[in-house]
Amino acid sequence: MSLANELSGPLHRAAATMIHAAGEGDVERALSVDQLDLLDFAALLSRAAALRLEDLARRARQISLLRWGRSVQLFAPLYVSNECTQVCTYCAFQRRSSIPRRTLAVDEVVAEARMLLETGFRHILLVSGEHPKLVPLSYLETVVAALHPEVPALSIEVAPQSLEGYERLVHAGTEGLVVYQETYDRDVYARVHLSGRKANYDWRLAAPERGAAAGMRRVGLGALLGLADWATDVLALGVHARYLMRHWWRTFVTVSLPRLRYAKDAIAAPRPVSDAEMTQAICALRLFLPDTGIVLSTRESPRFRHGVIPLGVTHASAGSRTEPGGYSTPAPESEQFRIDDDRPAELFAAALRGQGYDAVWKDWEAILHG
Numbered sequence: 001m002s003l004a005n006e007l008s009g010p011l012h013r014a015a016a017t018m019i020h021a022a023g024e025g026d027v028e029r030a031l032s033v034d035q036l037d038l039l040d041f042a043a044l045l046s047r048a049a050a051l052r053l054e055d056l057a058r059r060a061r062q063i064s065l066l067r068w069g070r071s072v073q074l075f076a077p078l079y080v081s082n083e084c085t086q087v088c089t090y091c092a093f094q095r096r097s098s099i100p101r102r103t104l105a106v107d108e109v110v111a112e113a114r115m116l117l118e119t120g121f122r123h124i125l126l127v128s129g130e131h132p133k134l135v136p137l138s139y140l141e142t143v144v145a146a147l148h149p150e151v152p153a154l155s156i157e158v159a160p161q162s163l164e165g166y167e168r169l170v171h172a173g174t175e176g177l178v179v180y181q182e183t184y185d186r187d188v189y190a191r192v193h194l195s196g197r198k199a200n201y202d203w204r205l206a207a208p209e210r211g212a213a214a215g216m217r218r219v220g221l222g223a224l225l226g227l228a229d230w231a232t233d234v235l236a237l238g239v240h241a242r243y244l245m246r247h248w249w250r251t252f253v254t255v256s257l258p259r260l261r262y263a264k265d266a267i268a269a270p271r272p273v274s275d276a277e278m279t280q281a282i283c284a285l286r287l288f289l290p291d292t293g294i295v296l297s298t299r300e301s302p303r304f305r306h307g308v309i310p311l312g313v314t315h316a317s318a319g320s321r322t323e324p325g326g327y328s329t330p331a332p333e334s335e336q337f338r339i340d341d342d343r344p345a346e347l348f349a350a351a352l353r354g355q356g357y358d359a360v361w362k363d364w365e366a367i368l369h370g
C-alpha cells in the first residue's frame, strides 16, 4: 500500500478516532506492551494519556536509555539562500516577505562550513528556500561537491527534487535528506501553502521516499506543530516514519517536531502547542518507534531542551543561525524564524555533559556504515 493510501485508509481513520476516544484502559495497554500498534500509539496521543504524562515520560526514559544510551548527536544548519518563490504563510522566506535576500557564493558556503568545523561540528545540514532559478539543482550539486572533501556528513533541506535530482545530489556527496511535510492535514496544508510547487501536497509527501530510493542514507521527516491539531499530525508523522523504515530498511529515519515560532511577515500559530503537549508527543513517538531518531532544534528554550532530552532525543542542533551567512556575518533581519536557545554550541555541549549526556560531534553512523 502506498503511503498516501495508508494515511487515508481505514486503520489510520480508526487511529485518528482513537485520539479523541481513548480511555484509561487504552492508555494502560499502550504503556504495558513492548510493541505498540497504531491504536496504542493513538491512545498515547490522547487526552487520557495527557493525565498519565509522568508514566509516559518514565517509560520513554527507560526505552531511550536501553536503545540509545546517554548521548546526543550534534549538527548545525547552514543556510545557503533565503530566496524563495513559494508562499508559505508561516515563513519569513516566503515570496511576499520583505526581508533582505541573499544567496551565498560557493566560497562563502565553504567559509561558513569551515567556521562550523572549527567549532567541532562534523554534521552540517544545508538549508535553502525554494527558488528554481536562483537555487537550482546545479548550484546545490556544486555546493555539496565543494564541501564533500571537508565535511564528514552532509545533509540537505532544500526544495523537493525528482528521483534523478536526488541521485545527482547523492553522487555529489549528500548523504542525508530532510523534508518536513509541515502538516499532514490536507485542508490546513492547502490553506497555508498558497502557491508554487510546495502547494502540491503529494509531491512533497513522496519526496522522502524518492530520497531513500536515490540512496540517501538518512532521511528526516517532520511536522511543524502549531498549524493543525498536533496529535493528529504526530500520528501521521509516526505512520510516515514507520512506512519508510519498513520499505527502506537501510535508511536511518529521524523525526522532528519543530514548533511554529515568530517569523517576520508570517502568521502566528493558529493551534499553539504547549510544553506538556510537546512532551507527550516526544514520549509517544519514542514508545511507538524505539529505533527512530528524534531531532530537537534550537527553536526550543534551553530549559525545555534539557528537560526532554532524556525522553528520547537523539539529535540536536546547536548554536544555530537561520539566515544565509549567519555564522560569519549575522543579519537577524534576514533570518527564517527566531530561535530560543541561542547559546553557543560549546555551552550547549557542556550543559549536556552536566546532565550526564555525551555531546557527540562525530558522525558515528557514517563511521559504522562507511
Ligand code: SF4
Pocket: 084, 085, 086, 087, 088, 091, 092, 093, 094, 095, 128, 129, 130, 198
Ligand atoms: S517554508 Fe520553505 S518553501 Fe515555504 S516560504 Fe519558507 S523557505 Fe520557502
